[in-house]
Amino acid sequence: MYLTRFRLNTARSGARKLLASPQAMHAAVMSSFPTLLPSDTSGPRVLWRVDRTSRAEVFLYIVSPPEPDLTHLVEQAGWSTQPEWQTHDYAPFLSRLARGDVWAFRLTANPVHSIRRKPGEPTKLTAHVTPRHQMGWLLSRQDAAGFRVVEKPVEQRRLPQGDEYELVVHNRQNRAFTKKTSKDGLVSLVTATFDGRLEVTDPDALRRTLTTGLGRAKAYGCGLMTLAPADSDR
CATH class of the missing domain: 3.30.70.1200 (Crispr-associated protein; domain 1)
Incomplete structure (x- = not known):
């Protein structure tokens, strides 16, 4: 790689x-x-x-x-x-990734979930559009992806809820572009960038995440997580 x-x-x-x-x-x-x-x-x-x-x-x-x-x-x-x-x-x-390592990370992703608007209808992929739900999308995948987002010490939390993690969601975008193979020729893509700190919980799983991506829309610039030293200013 x-x-x-x-x-x-x-x-x-x-x-x-x-x-x-x-x-x-x-x-x-x-x-x-x-x-x-x-x-x-x-x-x-x-x-x-x-x-x-x-x-x-x-x-x-x-x-x-x-x-x-x-x-x-x-x-x-x-x-x-x-x-x-x-x-x-x-x-x-x-190969050097080890359980317990702490890294700064960045990920741009396409946070979506499947919903059913009415009983009996097929499920439909729908984008998460609020920072809280986008953050929840990432947190729900962290265990399988081989890491956990670092929690803030209680004394550093400024809000009673939603401020527990060393995690920031930014550069949220809703983009549309044409694609010949799309049914109506138009593709709509919601993306968000996550910056934070993580602890490695399963090195093999994290290696898979770093080389196969996380989430959908990988062809369109989503899913690539990169790591940097935990004291990085990026």
Whole structure:
């Protein structure tokens, strides 16, 4: 597995086009793997995420089984004078994960749930749209995903409810874009970014989460969780 970071030059029209369409970004990411063959989606797969930093920088992160070649992205949306991209072997880091480790994490996800509006009707996927429900979506998956979100000490909680965890939900978006294979040609996608701290409870399960993604809409920039030292300022 490989972890890659590429900085987008938002002054270029090619970068703005990619950032405006998850489908266009997905196509650009998958074009980085000319020899990649279809595989079992239950195993490691290509995941990607766009991060916007406090310094107005925009980075594309990719986790992938083969090493990517982002030459086309440099030409379309990068800088010819800047370092092109950084790719690291992910396996050594993954192998060092251990129960009890504490890490800062970031995840952009598509928090949805299945509901039935009337008895007898089929269930329908519906997006969680409030921070509280989006946070609940993540917390309900943490055990199976191999981690638990760190709880705040009681004296640091500012609210009687909803402030128990070292977890922030931000950059909540409701995006719509066209897709030829969609029934009506339009795809609606609700996303949210989670920043927080976690403790590793099951290293093998967490390794699967980091390499196969969490939740739905992985083709559209959701599901990629990354870890950083717990004292990271990101």
